[in-house]
C-alpha cells in the first residue's frame with residue numbers, strides 16, 4: 275500500500291475513529307520504512323496522550339516450571355526432557371516477591387506452568403495459599419498467571435488478593451490454537467478472561483507472533499482482544515525452543531512484533547501494553563517502547579535461580595533485567611518510571627469500569 279494511503283488510515287485512527295479489519299491488516303502489512311516510521315510515530319502520540327511519558331515495571335516470579343501440558347512452542351512442555359524444572363518454596367517466593375517490591379516494581383507477576391501438583395487439587399489450595407501469602411507481604415498489585423483454572427475458583431482467587439489474571443490464547447484462529455496447545459479447550463481458555471473480569475480481577479490477553487498465523491489472523495486477534503474488554507494486551511515474538519516440535523520453524527522477525535505492538539496501541543489506546551524483556555532481553559527494550567508499549571515485563575532479580583519463559587537465561591544473572599538497569603536505559607531515552615500510586619490508582623479505576631457492551 276502507498277505511503278499516502280497509510281497516512282489516511284493513521285489520520286483516521288488518530289481522530290478516534292474505529293479502524294476496519296482491512297485497515298488493521300494494511301498497517302500490519304507495512305513494509306516501506308517511511309510508512310513504518312509514520313506508524314510508530316502515531317503509536318507514540320497515542321501512548322503519550324494517554325499515559326504521558328511514563329512506564330510501569332512488572333517483576334516476574336516464575337515459581338514453578340512444571341507443567342502437565344504439551345504446547346508445541348514451549349520450552350517447559352511436559353515432554354521436554356531438556357527443560358529446567360524447579361518449584362520454589364514458600365520462603366523463596368516470599369523473598370523474591372518482597373525483594374522485587376523493594377527494588378521498585380509496580381506489580382508482581384506470580385507465574386507457573388500448569389503444575390500437576392497444583393492443578394490436580396480441585397481446590398487449588400496451594401495456589402490460593404501462595405497468592406494469600408504474597409498479598410499479605412507486599413503492597414503492590416499482584417498479577418497471577420497460573421494457566422487455565424476452573425470457573426468456581428475465581429472468587430477465591432480474588433479474595434486471596436489477585437488484582438490481575440493473565441492467560442494468553444496466543445492466537446484466535448481455533449485451528450491454529452489446537453496445533454499450538456494440543457488437547458486444550460479454546461473456549462475454556464478464552465472464558466478465563468471473562469470469569470476473572472466478572473470477579474473484578476483485571477485481565478491480560480496475548481498473542482504470539484510467528485507461530486504460523488497470517489496477517490489476517492493477527493488483525494482478528496487484535497479485534498477479538500478489543501471485544502474481550504481485557505485491560506492489558508501483549509504481542510510477543512515466537513522464539514524457537516530446543517527439543518520442541520516447533521524448533522525448526524525458525525525465529526519470527528522482530529519487526530512483526532513491533533508492528534503488532536504499534537497497531538495494538540492504536541486499536542487499544544487506553545490499555546496497558548507490555549514490552550517484554552523475554553524476547554530480546556534489554557537490547558529490545560527501546561524499540562518496543564518506541565512502538566507504543568508502556569509496561570516493562572519480565573523483570574527478574576539476578577542470581578536467584580529464576581527462569582524466563584521464552585528466553586530462560588538471557589540477561590538474568592548479569593542483572594540486566596533488574597529495575598536498576600532498566601531505569602538506566604529509561605534515562606537514556608528520557609522516559610520516566612511512573613509513581614507507584616499512579617499505578618495503584620490506574621488499577622483501581624480500571625476495576626470500576628464496567629465490561630464494554632459486547633464483551634464475552
Ligand code: SF4
Pocket residue numbers: 341342343344345348349350351352386387388421
Ligand atoms: S505454554 Fe504454559 S501451559 Fe503450555 S506447556 Fe508451556 S508452561 Fe505449560
